[in-house]
Structures are given as structure tokens and as C-alpha cells.
Amino acid sequence: MVVAIGFEGSANKLGIGIVKDGVVLSNPRHTYITPPGQGFLPKDTAKHHREHALSVLKLALEEANIKPEEIDVVCYTKGPGMGAPLVSTALVARTVAQLWNKPIVAVNHCIGHIEMGRLITGAQNPTVLYVSGGNTQVIAYSDKCYRIFGETIDIAVGNCLDRFARVLKLSNDPSPGYNIEQLAKKGRQYLEMPYVVKGMDVSFSGLLSYIEEKAPKLIESNAYTPEDLCFSLQETVFAMLIEITERAMAHCDSNEVLIVGGVGCNKRLQEMMGVMASERGATLYATDERFCIDNGAMIAQAGWEMFRSGVVTPLDQTTCTQRFRTDEVEVTWRS
Amino acid sequence: MDTAISERLSAELRVPFPSAWEAEVAYNSLSVDKEPKRGHVHRDLSLDGNIMQVCFQASEARTLRVSINSFFEHLKLVCETIDQFRPL
Amino acid sequence: MATYKKIKHVLYPDSTITLALYSGLESCKDLRKSVMEGTVVASLLKPSMIVDPFQVLTAANKAVHLSRTNNMTTKNVHSEILFCLSPSKNISESFRSFGAADSDTSVFVAIVDDAEDKTLTRISEILGLSPVSIDDVASLADTVLITKAYKLSEEEISTYPILDALVSRIAAKEIITAGKGKN
Amino acid sequence: MAVLQGAEAKLYLGGDFYGRPCIIKERFQKNYRHPILDKALTSQRIKSEVRANLRCRIAGIQTPTIFMVNFDTNSIYMEEIQDAVTVRQHINTVQAAELNPASACSQLKPLAEAIGRTLAKMHTSNIIHGDLTTSNMLLEGDPSELSLFLIDFGLSSFEASAEDKGVDLYVLERAFLSSHPNSQELFDCILAAYTDQTQDKNACKEVISKLDEVRLRGRKRTMVG
Numbered sequence: 001m002v003v004a005i006g007f008e009g010s011a012n013k014l015g016i017g018i019v020k021d022g023v024v025l026s027n028p029r030h031t032y033i034t035p036p037g038q039g040f041l042p043k044d045t046a047k048h049h050r051e052h053a054l055s056v057l058k059l060a061l062e063e064a065n066i067k068p069e070e071i072d073v074v075c076y077t078k079g080p081g082m083g084a085p086l087v088s089t090a091l092v093a094r095t096v097a098q099l100w101n102k103p104i105v106a107v108n109h110c111i112g113h114i115e116m117g118r119l120i121t122g123a124q125n126p127t128v129l130y131v132s133g134g135n136t137q138v139i140a141y142s143d144k145c146y147r148i149f150g151e152t153i154d155i156a157v158g159n160c161l162d163r164f165a166r167v168l169k170l171s172n173d174p175s176p177g178y179n180i181e182q183l184a185k186k187g188r189q190y191l192e193m194p195y196v197v198k199g200m201d202v203s204f205s206g207l208l209s210y211i212e213e214k215a216p217k218l219i220e221s222n223a224y225t226p227e228d229l230c231f232s233l234q235e236t237v238f239a240m241l242i243e244i245t246e247r248a249m250a251h252c253d254s255n256e257v258l259i260v261g262g263v264g265c266n267k268r269l270q271e272m273m274g275v276m277a278s279e280r281g282a283t284l285y286a287t288d289e290r291f292c293i294d295n296g297a298m299i300a301q302a303g304w305e306m307f308r309s310g311v312v313t314p315l316d317q318t319t320c321t322q323r324f325r326t327d328e329v330e331v332t333w334r335s
Numbered sequence: 336m337d338t339a340i341s342e343r344l345s346a347e348l349r350v351p352f353p354s355a356w357e358a359e360v361a362y363n364s365l366s367v368d369k370e371p372k373r374g375h376v377h378r379d380l381s382l383d384g385n386i387m388q389v390c391f392q393a394s395e396a397r398t399l400r401v402s403i404n405s406f407f408e409h410l411k412l413v414c415e416t417i418d419q420f421r422p423l
Numbered sequence: 424m425a426t427y428k429k430i431k432h433v434l435y436p437d438s439t440i441t442l443a444l445y446s447g448l449e450s451c452k453d454l455r456k457s458v459m460e461g462t463v464v465a466s467l468l469k470p471s472m473i474v475d476p477f478q479v480l481t482a483a484n485k486a487v488h489l490s491r492t493n494n495m496t497t498k499n500v501h502s503e504i505l506f507c508l509s510p511s512k513n514i515s516e517s518f519r520s521f522g523a524a525d526s527d528t529s530v531f532v533a534i535v536d537d538a539e540d541k542t543l544t545r546i547s548e549i550l551g552l553s554p555v556s557i558d559d560v561a562s563l564a565d566t567v568l569i570t571k572a573y574k575l576s577e578e579e580i581s582t583y584p585i586l587d588a589l590v591s592r593i594a595a596k597e598i599i600t601a602g603k604g605k606n
Numbered sequence: 607m608a609v610l611q612g613a614e615a616k617l618y619l620g621g622d623f624y625g626r627p628c629i630i631k632e633r634f635q636k637n638y639r640h641p642i643l644d645k646a647l648t649s650q651r652i653k654s655e656v657r658a659n660l661r662c663r664i665a666g667i668q669t670p671t672i673f674m675v676n677f678d679t680n681s682i683y684m685e686e687i688q689d690a691v692t693v694r695q696h697i698n699t700v701q702a703a704e705l706n707p708a709s710a711c712s713q714l715k716p717l718a719e720a721i722g723r724t725l726a727k728m729h730t731s732n733i734i735h736g737d738l739t740t741s742n743m744l745l746e747g748d749p750s751e752l753s754l755f756l757i758d759f760g761l762s763s764f765e766a767s768a769e770d771k772g773v774d775l776y777v778l779e780r781a782f783l784s785s786h787p788n789s790q791e792l793f794d795c796i797l798a799a800y801t802d803q804t805q806d807k808n809a810c811k812e813v814i815s816k817l818d819e820v821r822l823r824g825r826k827r828t829m830v831g
Contacts (some may be wrong), residue, residue: 578666
């Protein structure tokens with residue numbers, strides 16, 4: 001029996017979760033929400049994490065009904081993400097690891113998402129679409145590595161959606177993407193916009209500039225409603241994502257697809273992916289907002305896998321890094 | 336280069352902890368992260384029993400101030416963590 | 424008359440395309456007159472613009488498809504064959520460059536759905552000749568003129584058989600010709 | 607008729623177009639995307655495919671002859687290249703047969719150079735393939751004769767910019783290295799031949815520096831969330 005605690009704070013969510021041999025015992029989270037029209041800045045986000053880290057940690061222990069001495073390993077997000085929030089969260093992890101005299105494991109955030117997705121859905125060897133505010137990648141495992149088959153060549157899909165939410169001054173509570181999704185449900189009229197797929201890569205920056213410029217005029221002239229534009233934007237960017245995922249699946253001859261990351265809890269994206277998967281005789285695996293959105297349990301789960309395969313990070317090497325590619329990690333826990 | 340260093344601003348902190356063990360925990364947590372390169376601040380941590388000594392060197396007052404502020408924020412977090420989560 | 428060819432359409436097996444070549448004519452005048460009057464329904468093409476019967480087949484195949492899908496540019500399937508064969512989007516220019524002229528001493532004939540070869544028999548009667556082998560069209564082709572009409576590049580001619588260059592252009596005409604295009 | 611199902615098209619092999627070997631590439635409806643988008647993309651890709659195919663021919667690059675385009679069924683009828691293998695298959699065969707990676711590489715070097723020269727010609731004509739992979743290149747007949755065909759131009763465009771050419775090479779690099787692990791040296795041969803063959807040295811330099819820039823975009827991007 002191995003109990004792992006995970007600390008996640010790479011973006012605007014501060015999450016701490018406890019996992020015991022594949023069972024999530026607790027997974028509380030606190031989100032830093034900014035006023036409409038504003039994104040989150042590293043400095044303020046770090047402050048948020050420092051203010052909430054200890055209460056969330058208490059909650060995690062209470063909900064799991066676990067005493068510190070029962071924990072076997074402390075896991076934290078090394079990166080990628082925003083520097084200051086990462087460091088603030090890592091400080092707590094380092095400190096409790098020493099206080100409780102536990103080993104520590106540095107985890108790649110993206111791999112946390114993948115391992116959590118595999119755990120929750122039971123997918124064996126899926127092609128993974130990882131979509132969030134900072135990441136857009138199509139990943140498949142081969143030969144001890146999560147290889148990136150396709151990715152954005154400019155901004156992430158979540159960033160594209162968030163920035164459009166700012167144009168519309170949508171609330172950031174619970175998240176801009178969620179509010180776009182709700183509006184999109186009421187959209188009817190489809191507006192064609194730039195659709196850019198290059199091989200297995202995608203690009204969103206042209207699309208974003210296009211809609212940032214057009215949206216205010218289209219809404220003012222009553223040609224399109226904000227709902228129509230949210231709908232059209234989602235239909236377009238999601239179609240791009242599904243297309244590259246399908247290409248990667250064809251390339252790898254894969255019959256499982258897993259969606260992870262914050263954008264992954266979008267029901268329309270899941271629905272579209274489901275249609276694609278069923279048409280090619282593949283199975284879709286997806287999770288809900290508890291596990292799609294950044295959380296501590298995912299870091300605990302990936303760290304648990306790493307720890308069981310013998311990985312431990314020496315305390316003086318428990319640094320954080322803003323840039324940390326998914327394919328840099330040697331996947332010691334999979335055959 | 337030597338003259339440049341001699342002209343740098345510096346600040347020293349001495350942080351007493353209830354015990355040497357707590358000082359060491361804080362020291363280990365705080366010494367991992369290096370100062371960002373672009374700030375051009377040099378920070379040196381050392382331990383003397385239950386006292387953690389911190390020495391800052393910078394060429395600009397602004398960056399020195401930012402660095403010290405940030406250190407205090409981190410130090411506060413670590414101290415609170417120790418207080419609330421130390422083994423009984 | 425074993426020299427002409429009657430071929431089933433690849434998409435529409437109930438439709439046939441008849442190809443025939445006549446050479447050594449005194450003139451094409453009477454035949455053209457019959458076509459214009461509508462007593463003969465056929466497409467009369469200039470052999471000098473044809474390197475291979477396959478070139479005409481590609482155009483005829485396309486014309487029949489456009490006719491069946493109501494997408495023709497010209498008024499009937501036989502004029503459409505001429506138009507499809509030509510790289511120009513201008514109808515009268517296409518007819519001028521690719522259609523037989525009164526003074527021509529040879530003519531390449533394409534007929535869609537020639538039941539019991541009635542039209543072909545009628546053409547032979549008007550010309551007072553039997554068709555020669557359609558493959559003889561290669562010897563009548565004026566490749567300099569063809570290269571110019573289809574704007575073939577030197578790299579292209581040195582890389583491929585000229586026929587393939589023409590066939591691709593015929594198949595892709597409305598896509599590569601700006602201004603005129605469906606979808 | 608054998609049918610190959612790709613991600614967005616079915617390939618009907620072994621057909622006959624008035625006596626010539628023919629394949630039919632039929633783009634099918636993708637039900638996951640909005641019908642308007644689906645229709646627009648399908649039609650756009652058929653047109654791009656045909657246009658780039660012809661532009662390549664004009665530039666002296668071998669592509670399959672197009673026999674017919676049927677917009678009602680979203681199909682392209684084209685020449686089936688007889689006795690051909692994909693470059694991907696060929697590289698895999700050579701690498702599997704040669705236990706020594708260095709000798710496999712030297713055996714494949716002429717092919718890499720032929721690819722580089724072909725892509726240089728293509729980019730000089732401002733044709734962006736959009737989906738360069740070793741599966742989208744065919745070797746006709748005896749592979750040692752290097753009779754190279756480019757296929758699958760559905761994502762192609764016609765662009766003069768160094769950015770688009772750089773991204774085109776980046777797409778190939780990624781596909782090349784994921785299909786053929788440990789073949790960086792071979793890819794470098796492609797780039798060297800590409801650079802060598804491109805007449806406009808300044809334009810070429812710009813393309814290569816864009817390639818470097820796009821590579822870094824992937825590595826250096828700060829990834830939040």
C-alpha cells in the first residue's frame with residue numbers, strides 16, 4: 001500500500017490531493033478567479049496560492065482521514081507553468097516532506113493529467129488529447145516516452161477561448177471556458193472562420209485575431225449574437241483538435257482516445273470526439289471537471305507511479321521550471 | 336568587475352528559529368530556488384545553529400527590494416507550514 | 424469498320440462514348456453543316472490538337488458527367504466535350520481552337536450514346552470514307568500548338584508524357600481556371 | 607476493388623479508368639463537425655489537392671495524373687502509381703535489413719537528397735504541401751532509381767512566405783522523426799540538399815531560420831495550466 005499526496009499550483013488552481021493505490025481519497029482545490037475581462041498574473045496567483053495552501057492541505061488530510069505519518073511520498077508539480085505560483089506551492093511540499101520525513105517526487109504537470117486520465121477511465125494505451133489554457137498537444141506513448149505527435153505552433157486552445165471570453169467580458173467564474181460553453185449551447189448561426197491545420201499541428205493565433213477584430217462589429221450590427229460566436233468558435237477550434245487527434249490515431253493505429261486538461265471537460269468537445277471515435281471503431285475516454293481541471297490528485301497519481309518504479313527526487317533538486325516538455329520525462333512505470 | 340561588485344548594494348538578515356531543526360527545514364526549503372537571472376540579485380543562505388542567515392547583493396535598490404520582499408513572502412509561508420504541520 | 428471505338432462510361436454504364444478518326448478528307452464542310460443543322464449529333468474535333476484518343480476520352484467522360492449532374496457550361500453534351508477538351512474558359516475560343524474547321528482534311532469524332540452506330544454510319548456516308556484507326560491521331564498531332572494552347576512548361580514536358588499533362592489539365596480545368604468554378 | 611480507409615478519405619485501389627490503372631480518393635463526411643464547416647473543408651481540400659498536384663507537375667515534380675474530379679461524391683480519380691512503395695516503407699525496410707545504423711543511413715542518403723531537391727523545387731514554386739510525411743512520398747519502380755512522387759495535397763496552399771515554408775519543413779521533421787526514430791542525420795541530409803538546391807540563397811536562409819524559430823516555439827513555449 002502506497003499513499004501519495006500531490007501539490008499542484010502551476011496556474012490559477014491550487015489543488016492538493018491524496019491517492020492511495022489508485023483510489024482518490026481527497027482532492028480539494030481553490031481557484032483564483034479574476035474580474036471579467038482580466039487574466040491572472042503570476043504575482044497575484046502566487047499570492048493566492050500562499051494564502052490558501054495550508055487550509056487546502058488541512059482539508060485534504062481531513063477529507064482523506066489520513067494522518068501525515070500514513071503518507072509514503074510527497075509529490076509536487078515541477079512544471080510547466082507559471083514560475084511564481086509553482087514555487088509557492090513547491091515550498092509547502094518541500095517543507096511538509098521534511099516535517100514528516102517523507103521522500104519527494106517532482107512531477108511533470110502534463111504527465112499528471114495523462115496518468116490521472118488513465119486511472120479514472122481505465123484507458124490502457126490511449127492517444128491523448130491534452131487541452132488546457134497553456135497546452136494543446138496530441139500525445140501517444142511509445143518506448144518509455146510520451147511522444148508529442150501534434151501540438152499548437154502558437155497559442156493554446158484554452159488561451160484562445162479565454163481571450164475570446166475577455167473580448168465578450170464574460171465572467172471568469174467558475175472559468176471563462178465554462179461560460180463560453182454555456183453561451184455556445186444557445187448559438188445557432190455558424191460563422192466560418194480561419195481553420196488552420198498543418199500536418200498534425202494546429203494554429204490558433206490567426207483565428208483569434210480574426211475573431212477579436214470581427215466580434216465587436218458583428219455583435220453591434222446584430223449580424224451575430226455572442227452566443228453564435230461562442231458556438232462558431234467552439235465548433236471551429238474543436239474540429240481542428242479532433243482532426244489532428246484522428247490523424248495521430250491513424251498514424252499510431254490506436255483505438256483508444258483520452259481527453260485530458262481543463263478544456264477537456266467541455267461537453268461539446270467530448271461529444272465531437274465521441275462521434276469521431278465511434279466512426280473509426282475506437283473508444284473515447286473522458287473525465288469530468290473534478291479530474292480534468294488541474295488538481296492535486298493527478299500529481300499524487302503520477303508521483304505514485306513514479307515512486308513505485310523507484311523514482312525519488314533529492315530535496316536539493318526539487319526545483320521548478322516554467323518549460324518542461326512532456327517528452328522529456330522517461331516513463332519508467334510503463335512497459 | 337571587482338569594483339562593480341564592491342559598489343553593489345547589500346542587505347543581511349538573521350532569522351532565528353525555535354530550534355536548529357526548524358532552521359534547517361526552512362533552510363532546505365528556501366535554498367532550492369535560485370534567484371531569477373534577470374534580476375541580477377545574488378542571494379546567499381547559510382545556517383548558524385537555530386539562525387538562518389541571508390545575504391543579498393544587488394546593483395539596484397529596486398531589484399534588491401523585490402528580492403527581499405519575495406523572500407519574506409516565502410519565509411512566512413514556510414514558517415506557517417512548520418507551525419501548522421509539524422509532527423506532534 | 425473495326426477501327427473506331429465505342430466505350431462504356433466509367434460512372435454511367437448505360438452511356439457510351441464513340442470515338443472515330445477520319446483522314447484524307449477533301450473538306451469538313453458538309454459534315455460541319457450537318458452538325459450545325461442538327462441532322463448529325465456529334466462532336467467534331469481537330470486532330471492536330473489531340474495527342475492520344477485517351478485525351479478525348481477524358482474530356483468526353485467529364486462532359487457526360489457534367490451533363491448527368493446538370494452542371495454543363497455549354498448547351499449540349501457534344502459541345503461540352505469540345506469545351507472540356509479546351510483549357511480555355513471562353514466557349515467560342517474553345518470552339519475555334521479545338522473544333523474542326525471547314526478546310527480541315529481530317530476530323531476526330533466523338534459521339535455520346537450512338538445507338539446502333541447510326542450517327543457514325545451517317546458521318547461515314549457524308550464524308551464518303553471509312554474511319555481509320557483512332558491511334559493514328561498521334562501522327563496528326565501538332566505538339567507545338569498543343570504545348571502553347573495548354574501552356575505546358577518545359578519542366579513538365581521533360582518530366583512526363585505530354586498526354587498526362589493534358590489529361591490532368593482537362594480533369595482540373597474549373598479548379599485551376601480562376602473565375603469559373605463550382606463549389 | 608481494395609479499399610483503404612484513411613482518416614478523412616477512402617481509397618479505392620485497383621480501379622480502371624478507360625484502360626489505365628486508377629485509384630479513387632473519396633473524401634467522406636465527418637459527422638463530428640458542423641455541416642457548413644465540413645462542406646467547406648471537403649471542397650477546399652479537393653481543390654487544394656488538385657491545384658497543388660498540377661502546380662507540382664508544372665514545376666517538374668512527379669505527381670499522379672488526375673483523370674477526373676467528381677464534386678458530387680467528393681472524389682478524385684487519379685493514376686495508380688504502379689509498383690510503388692511509400693518512402694516510409696522503404697526507409698523501414700532498409701533500416702530493418704541493415705543492422706548497422708550508419709550503413710543504413712549512408713544507403714538512404716541519396717533518397718534523402720532526392721527528397722530535399724524535390725522540396726526545394728516545390729517551395730521555389732511557392733507550393734506548401736501542408737502535410738509532408740514519408741507516407742506522402744512514393745518511390746516508383748526500383749527504389750534505387752529515386753523516381754519520387756509527391757501525393758496527398760489536401761492541406762496544401764500557395765504561399766510565398768518563409769514562415770509557411772519553414773512550418774512545412776517543421777511538419778516534415780516532426781513526422782520524419784516520429785516515423786523513423788534516430789534518423790536525425792537523414793533529415794539533416796534532406797535539409798542540406800534543400801538548401802543546396804534552392805537558387806535564391808537569401809530566401810532559403812530565411813526559411814531555415816523560420817524553421818529554427820518554429821522548433822523553438824515548441825521547446826520554449828511557457829505552458830501554463
